[in-house]
Amino acid sequence: MAEKKLVESITSMDVDFAQWYTDVVRKAELADYSGVKGCMIIRPYGYAIWENIQKDLDERFKALGHENVYMPMFIPESLLQKEKDHVEGFAPECAWVTVGGENKLAERLCVRPTSETLFCEHFKNIIQSYRDLPKLYNQWVNVVRWEKTTRPFLRTSEFLWQEGHTMHATEEEARTETLQMLKVYEDFYRDTLAIPAVTGRKTEKEKFAGAMETYTIEPMMHNGVALQGGTTHYFGDGFAKAFDITFTDKDNTVKYPHQTSWGVSTRMIGAIIMTHGDNNGLILPPKVAPIQVVIVPVQMHKEGVLEKAQQVADALRAAGIRVKLDSSDNSPGWKFAEYEMKGVPVRLEIGPRDIENNSCVLVSRVSRSKNFVSLDGLADTVKEMLTTVHNELVDRVKKNVEAKTHIATNWEEFADHAENHPGFIKAMWCGETECEEKVKELTGGVKSRCIPFNEENLAPTCVCCGKPAKHMLVWGRQY
């Protein structure tokens, strides 16, 4: 805790985590508030992170055969109502359009909160034969959910996301797709965002409206609070039946196709902030950082400094590294603080002394160690350092998650953890929704995160009711 705080304008995490989060969002220029409640302005620096996220994920989706499409943003009320569970889940948070121009609409239109119904309507028209399957669609769009409590990135009334919607001839293929896409998210979180996270299946109580099964990735934030980081759903043929989508199979019988959907959103930017950030501000995982290396010239008025800095910038850029050379007339110290706050993974300092030695100084945002390195082969050195930063972030998160994951074999232990130890609690469960509700009530907000894939047998009985245990659950508080 003796860490020297170099950026003064951000509230410390340990003083007020919520305020720290808001400070980082605004001071790092990721987002700003707008005139519409719950809607945020994503500023260029924040949007650039989203663009990098999109690019990476989009490549992963397409490598698996998915195609991008675009559906309308309005859903007629009658369409939304075709699947009973689905409409019950979403109707309370829909925004409605009731007037077009000067005229009241005959049927009101919902601004999409998610697009299952639109895809189904379309699938009905384009799926006739087994030859039309599978359909592997995805769209990158905005959606609207009229939230009561909002926070930039974590929960906004309008947010950006991708929603994948697929149709398959068989149950097995659809189930495989559901798990495969969860794996894509898991890999992406770990390998791109440097956030290793728990994955598993949601309980009946927590699953998506209209889904047979929902799978989830649950990253833990720095303070031990969980964030639902992405979900994939297996729908069975429920929507297909509700929307009368059928195909003729090879055996000449008419069948219902099996469906999935899956999505991750701009909430991931919130996860990045809250997982990696520290008291000096943001720390961006190198793979999505808009600026991977910032070059700060020192004594740049001196002959040759700026020229050399520019050469270095060009060389790094040519090697595929995202570089910014800040030649503004702010002082070097100001720049150090500024880019630390903005989470740039690597800083490169170069001044007359360095140039004389054919070297420069590299500083990691994570360890803050200064490395004096040669300008020869600099691009490789920088790439290594970016990799190191990524790995350090992954390790740090792993350690934090381990330190904040607790085991409870009985109610006393569970209550103690819930009350005194922020983080996840692993405990056995009888499988009943009543116990989930009871736990939530007794602990003031601890909910089941998921039934992880690697279940352990911690105890023979449910931590809540004492009946025989069916599953291990990961529990926690959430954003």
Added chain:
RNA sequence: CGGGGUGUGGCUCAGUUUGGUAGAGCGCCACGUUCGGGACGUGGAAGUCGAAGGUUCAAAUCCUUUCACUCCGACCA
């Protein structure tokens, strides 16, 4: 949707109790000196006090209404 808080130059806030016609720091602009952890000097621009109504000779300040944001809960990606 319930409970709390806050709205005053771009930002953070003082001024409100005890009405008298708006201040500070930071930021911004210009010039000069600086430049290896948020530099300094000089000069300058910028607010009608969230909005509406009321009381008063006079309202940032008192009263009423309203809106927005924010925090904590319940609800939810």
